[in-house]
Amino acid sequence: MTQDELKQLVAEAALKHVVPDAVVGVGSGSTVNFFIDALARMKNRIAGAVAASEASAARLRKHGIEVLELNNVDDLPVYIDGADEITEHLAMIKGGGGALTREKIIAAVARRFVCICDASKLVPVLGKFPLPVEVIPMARSYVGRELRRLGADPEWRQDFRTDNGNLIIDCHGLTILDPVQREGELNNIAGVVTNGLFARRPADLLLLGAPAGVRSIAARGV
Secondary structure (H helix, E strand, O other), X not given: OOHHHHHHHHHHHHHHHOOOOOEEXXXXXXXXXXXXXXXXXXXXXXXXXXXOXXXXXXXXXXXXXXXXXXXXXXXXXXXXXXXXXXXXXXXXXXXXXXXXXXXXXXXXXXXXXXXXXXXXXXXXXXXXXXXXXXXXXXXHHHHHHHHHHOOOEEEEOOOOOOOOOOEEEEEEOOOEOOHHHHHHHHHOOOOEEEEOEEOOOOOOEEEEEEOOXXXXXXXXXX
16 A cells, blocks of 8 residues: 555544544644545534644635634543654654644644554654754754754754744754653753653554554553
């Protein structure tokens, strides 16, 4: 199976976790695009969607799915999103597309976070994928120096602005053995909005697409 076929497989599987007559949280990225297209088939059975990026919001609206502001949503039963890297403990790196801050906010609000990935995203240790850090523009140079001090090789993602109007610095060369600690450490740098480690609020369930089918990995205690 091709990578796109695997993404389609997990996108279809994720539909079973959408709560009828409720609002669904929708992330961003190529796998989520497949999910949005599949979600269109049940658009009359949901109350609408909250989107983590302007691109996802536009795709949802194109399918006739109402996009709601998170501030106007009292309850979000489930959030569906992908990952750039994820471990079996369901900590992950996200933000390759630059939507990490809105993704992290929606994940924090949602009662359940279902991550959908193809099998290539499952790794034993996070860090091979460059860790994105969203930064206030005036703090770019300072944050870059601090990231270097912490052992990263920072690279400013030039000619890119997030939907929030901020910059992204991608951290190369990190081996992240304690993602919870590293997430907090990076967020404590002045000028950092947030970073792409989702460890303090990991996924509750991973749907992993493989040629043999969809593998489910649940967080402990879930």
